[in-house]
Amino acid sequence: MESTHSMELEIITPDASAFKDSVKFVLVRATDGDFGVLPGHYNTIAALSTWPVKVTRLDGSEYFLAVFGGFMEVTPTKVTILTSNCELPEVIDVERAKRSKERAEARLADKQAHIDVARAEASLRRSLTRLRVSGQIGMDGR
Numbered sequence: 001m002e003s004t005h006s007m008e009l010e011i012i013t014p015d016a017s018a019f020k021d022s023v024k025f026v027l028v029r030a031t032d033g034d035f036g037v038l039p040g041h042y043n044t045i046a047a048l049s050t051w052p053v054k055v056t057r058l059d060g061s062e063y064f065l066a067v068f069g070g071f072m073e074v075t076p077t078k079v080t081i082l083t084s085n086c087e088l089p090e091v092i093d094v095e096r097a098k099r100s101k102e103r104a105e106a107r108l109a110d111k112q113a114h115i116d117v118a119r120a121e122a123s124l125r126r127s128l129t130r131l132r133v134s135g136q137i138g139m140d141g142r
Helices: 094-109 117-133
Strands: 007-012 017-030 033-037 044-057 062-074 078-082
Touching: 017 062, 017 078, 044 117, 062 117, 094 117
Parallel strands: 007 078
Antiparallel strands: 007 017, 017 033, 017 044, 044 062, 062 078
8 A cells, every 4th residue: 555645444343344445535524523534644533423434445436434423543544433333325224214314303393392302413413424325315414
């Protein structure tokens, strides 16, 4: 691997290495904003939000993965993401994600219900991330 043109990306969950490949670019949503990484990037650590990870592969194609928070460590030649869960687009159950989104939106809209708002908002973020990664909605939510 030539560090000026590529770097290794590995996404690790408690169960396994969910994704590993040589890539040109990685874009994540950190807790304080979007964070892009190119080969040769300086060492850093960032806390991640629930949001799609955008990967540009060596052939220039883009690939998205659903990542549900965690941490990212960056070195000049490698990006490692530690997360509770990572879902590839081909394994996302789109219908289930749509139903989950609708339930979370209904809970948040019902001002009379005694709900755990933080839990409903987290459920909505997870559902939207799955729908974005599966191509059902755009990154802007439409």
